[in-house]
Amino acid sequence: SQQGEEDPQALSIQEGENATMNCSYKTSINNLQWYRQNSGRGLVHLILIRSNEREKHSGRLRVTLDTSKKSSSLLITASRAADTASYFCATDAYFGNEKLTFGTGTRLTIIP
């Protein structure tokens, strides 16, 4: 079963707008990561947020983490056509369970 569940499953926005994707998970975590996957390719790491952090920024990416609600969000600001991809969250449990578990993904389409 999936640890993480992203929503929405699919999102289409105009270029320049902001895109927000959400991830919910079920068990306690050590950290949460976001990955991007272009069609037919492997996944690429975007950002990692630790369980004791609430917000993190990297370029046009902003990630928040609410451990009380077991949820995270990924915000991409000023979207570009090249941001079109699938985005996955992944959770790393505490030591003793390094089975990094991925969510179902959000398919983001940026309309030029």
Next chain:
Amino acid sequence: GAGVSQSPSNKVTEKGKDVELRCDPISGHTALYWYRQSLGQGLEFLIYFQGNSAPDKSGLPSDRFSAERTGGSVSTLTIQRTQQEDSAVYLCASRAGPNTGELFFGEGSRLTVL
């Protein structure tokens, strides 16, 4: 090597045949993962290797699936008596160690079982 390398990139086989998929992780990475991704779906965990520890095989879907990692480096995922439902992209990833954060993925091996 510079990145995670997987081979073959594409494999078409007939139902009932055995297949082997290879993963060459980043040099020095002790953690290696195999995932399966069906068309348009998320990643399904298959197996995890960490150093010389016994692998976590909890995600292998049946006893037709097995994997080994020789010398703590290259890994081979073997699927025996392939079925059509085994058709998917098999992704390999490695990272420096347990709970060290970022996974580095290969480009995957696309398996099609006719």
